[in-house]
Amino acid sequence: MQDEQLILGGHSFSSRLFTGTGKFAAKDWIPKMLAASESEMITVALRRIDSGGMGENILDFIPKEVVLLPNTSGARTAEEAVRIARIAREAGCGNFIKIEVITDMKYLMPDNFETLRATELLAGEGFTVLPYVLPDLTLAKKLEDAGAAAIMPLGAPIGTNRGLETRSLIALLIENCRLPVIVDAGIGRPSQAAEAMEMGADAVLVNTAIATAEDPARMGRAFSLAVQAGRLAYLARVGSESATARASSPLTGFLD
Amino acid sequence: MSFYSVIKRYHGVDFQTLLNQVTPARVEAALASDHLLENDFLALLSPAASVYLEQMAKKAHSLTEQYFGRTIQLFIPLYISNFCANECVYCGFHRGNDIRRKKLSLAEIETEARAIAATGMRHLLLLTGEAPAVTPMEYLEDAVRLLKRYFASVAIEIFPLETEDYRRLRLAGVDGLTLYQEVYDEKRYGLVHKAGRKTDFRYRLDAPERGARGGLRMVNIGPLLGLGEVRSEVFFCGLHAKYLQDTFLQTEIGLSLPRMNPAEGNYQPDYAADDRTYVQFLTSLRCFLPRAGITVSTRESAAFRDNLLRLGVTRFSAGSCTGVGGYVEQEETGTPQFQITDERSVAEVVQSVRAAGYQPVYKDWDAI
Amino acid sequence: MEIVIRINGQDEQHKECTISTLVAAKGLVASSLVVEHNGRIVKQADWHDVSLEQGDVLELLNFVGGG
Numbered sequence A: 001m002q003d004e005q006l007i008l009g010g011h012s013f014s015s016r017l018f019t020g021t022g023k024f025a026a027k028d029w030i031p032k033m034l035a036a037s038e039s040e041m042i043t044v045a046l047r048r049i050d051s052g053g054m055g056e057n058i059l060d061f062i063p064k065e066v067v068l069l070p071n072t073s074g075a076r077t078a079e080e081a082v083r084i085a086r087i088a089r090e091a092g093c094g095n096f097i098k099i100e101v102i103t104d105m106k107y108l109m110p111d112n113f114e115t116l117r118a119t120e121l122l123a124g125e126g127f128t129v130l131p132y133v134l135p136d137l138t139l140a141k142k143l144e145d146a147g148a149a150a151i152m153p154l155g156a157p158i159g160t161n162r163g164l165e166t167r168s169l170i171a172l173l174i175e176n177c178r179l180p181v182i183v184d185a186g187i188g189r190p191s192q193a194a195e196a197m198e199m200g201a202d203a204v205l206v207n208t209a210i211a212t213a214e215d216p217a218r219m220g221r222a223f224s225l226a227v228q229a230g231r232l233a234y235l236a237r238v239g240s241e242s243a244t245a246r247a248s249s250p251l252t253g254f255l256d
Numbered sequence B: 001m002s003f004y005s006v007i008k009r010y011h012g013v014d015f016q017t018l019l020n021q022v023t024p025a026r027v028e029a030a031l032a033s034d035h036l037l038e039n040d041f042l043a044l045l046s047p048a049a050s051v052y053l054e055q056m057a058k059k060a061h062s063l064t065e066q067y068f069g070r071t072i073q074l075f076i077p078l079y080i081s082n083f084c085a086n087e088c089v090y091c092g093f094h095r096g097n098d099i100r101r102k103k104l105s106l107a108e109i110e111t112e113a114r115a116i117a118a119t120g121m122r123h124l125l126l127l128t129g130e131a132p133a134v135t136p137m138e139y140l141e142d143a144v145r146l147l148k149r150y151f152a153s154v155a156i157e158i159f160p161l162e163t164e165d166y167r168r169l170r171l172a173g174v175d176g177l178t179l180y181q182e183v184y185d186e187k188r189y190g191l192v193h194k195a196g197r198k199t200d201f202r203y204r205l206d207a208p209e210r211g212a213r214g215g216l217r218m219v220n221i222g223p224l225l226g227l228g229e230v231r232s233e234v235f236f237c238g239l240h241a242k243y244l245q246d247t248f249l250q251t252e253i254g255l256s257l258p259r260m261n262p263a264e265g266n267y268q269p270d271y272a273a274d275d276r277t278y279v280q281f282l283t284s285l286r287c288f289l290p291r292a293g294i295t296v297s298t299r300e301s302a303a304f305r306d307n308l309l310r311l312g313v314t315r316f317s318a319g320s321c322t323g324v325g326g327y328v329e330q331e332e333t334g335t336p337q338f339q340i341t342d343e344r345s346v347a348e349v350v351q352s353v354r355a356a357g358y359q360p361v362y363k364d365w366d367a368i
Numbered sequence C: 001m002e003i004v005i006r007i008n009g010q011d012e013q014h015k016e017c018t019i020s021t022l023v024a025a026k027g028l029v030a031s032s033l034v035v036e037h038n039g040r041i042v043k044q045a046d047w048h049d050v051s052l053e054q055g056d057v058l059e060l061l062n063f064v065g066g067g
Helices: A029-037 A078-093 A112-123 A137-146 A167-176 A190-199 A216-238 B004-009 B015-020 B024-032 B038-045 B047-068 B106-117 B137-148 B163-172 B186-192 B201-205 B207-213 B230-247 B275-288 B302-311 B346-355 C019-025 C044-049
Strands: A006-008 A011-013 A017-020 A041-048 A067-070 A096-099 A128-133 A182-184 A203-206 B071-081 B123-128 B153-157 B174-182 B218-223 B252-256 B293-296 B315-317 B359-361 C002-007 C010-015 C033-037 C040-042 C057-065
Touching: A017 A029, A017 A216, A029 A216, A041 A078, A067 A078, A078 A096, A078 A112, A078 C033, A078 C040, A078 C057, A096 A112, A112 A128, A112 A137, A128 A137, A137 A167, A167 A190, A190 A203, A190 A216, A203 A216, B004 B201, B004 B230, B015 B038, B015 B230, B024 B038, B024 B047, B038 B047, B038 B230, B038 B275, B047 B275, B047 B302, B071 B106, B071 B153, B071 B346, B106 B137, B123 B137, B123 B174, B137 B153, B137 B163, B163 B174, B163 B207, B174 B186, B174 B201, B174 B207, B186 B201, B201 B207, B207 B218, B207 B230, B218 B230, B218 B293, B230 B252, B230 B275, B275 B293, B275 B302, B302 B346, B346 B359, C019 C033, C019 C044, C019 C057, C033 C044, C040 C044
Parallel strands: A017 A041, A017 A203, A041 A067, A067 A096, A096 A128, A182 A203, B071 B123, B071 B315, B071 B359, B123 B153, B153 B174, B174 B218, B218 B252, B252 B293, B293 B315, C002 C057
Antiparallel strands: A006 A011, A041 C057, C002 C010, C033 C040, C033 C057
């Protein structure tokens, strides 16, 4: 039974595991990890150069076929996020942008309000916007209306590796939101990624757990298998057609 | 120790007030619970829960799938005698009814067994009216031993017995007991059972326990909806099942939900449960007792039964005749105990079960 | 002639030059660099065509690892 591909921004993804380039001990792990995990989209960040200026170009470590997902990390306001997005696009990254606006420096929680504003602005400029947010159904509806391409709810605060602490809120999004749901942040173990997929998430984004493993390539593969397993389990439960149509017919309709 | 001690706790309780006091918030709390208590069960049975029916149905559906998978156990009833010494105002076999009384000889039982076995059915429910003098223990044991040659499972739905007699029948091959209390309200019980051994409320109430103590694997109970106020009757039946489950861990407890149906004698029930309420009862029971088997018989229509398949039912009778014998073609079976509404053949029921995405189970086990 | 331009938020004094000269003077690796000049990205192919003037604002950026 074939799973349908995940379509975002006109691009078809076979792999529902997205990865990130942050926190690797050495950049040459990145291409090995991408090969092992078969991930088709990876995040990058934009920064002012170090004054030394001799840094390697991260883009050299990413195969051409892998879609770049620049993030707006560092932005504190919607305007800053928009600026970073425009720069990234101009620099040749394509139209994908992960909006990450964090004003809380203690827990690194996303600023949902600024993120919504940035989404409105950037969707209007033709970006494929993936907003990273604290799961909130009302916000999700507004992001839908604003033209986001997906929603990326956090599973747990960045760095905590506590898995799907927000699972019941994520479940609400999966059930009620028309946008693809990509769980980001907090996934520390492949089993947690499987859990997200079993619940019906459309994809997961895993960075830290893979990058900081002793063997990131192997961990990348582990996550890839977990994501596939979770997705298969979800499809087996609902039947692959109704994976897109989440409503089911009423059991007591016959009484009416 | 007896279920009566549970009934006593509710003596004097005004169920109508209690049920009408249930709020939507209370229903929601009950629905959200993974481990329902008595008052959660009551909340689900209340009028206030009616608007939550679809949610109850979804929960009942997924609990049934979880604990039973997508299977429906099939069984078929065989009445071997309609002699009866009781006067139950609602029953076709009422001793005052002028009907043709019949009792099958062993040879006749065997003929019926062969005919039934040809349909593929492997679980048989053996029934009699209540007339121990006409159908004494030896006759019953012989019948059971005979039927065991044709059927993997033989259960009985006969008059209440002593523990020792249940043990005897178990040794002869019986694995299950069905016995409906009919009505749990003692006063109502007295009104509808006018004469005969059946007037003894306690004796009947304690019989399922005696069956369990006699070592029977399965015990199945039920109210006869219509004889008493329906919501409290289902409440007590649920509590009865829970009591049996908690007390007899080795026994599989099930419930049936028979709804009153015209029979010889033209009894008009004082109470009724419409289809929506019936579904509410079924789904509430499933939520309260996730592991209890629930039977719906051919008293209910084919269309209704098919819709119930996904709502918590786990056992279906099929191809039934409720007169004496009746499976050998063109015979005169006499007056039925109750009117059957679903007259489909075994094959037709099996087809419907499969069409609903469920597997019809002819045989659950073999005693070896 | 010396000019003052703001580079990555800091004022710096430099001789008048083009972007490509500046990049070379700073010893930066061109291939990984993204240059934003007065709010507009300048593609690498165009660096020697853009002359820097007094008060210009330059952002010298690159892509780095990030989650």
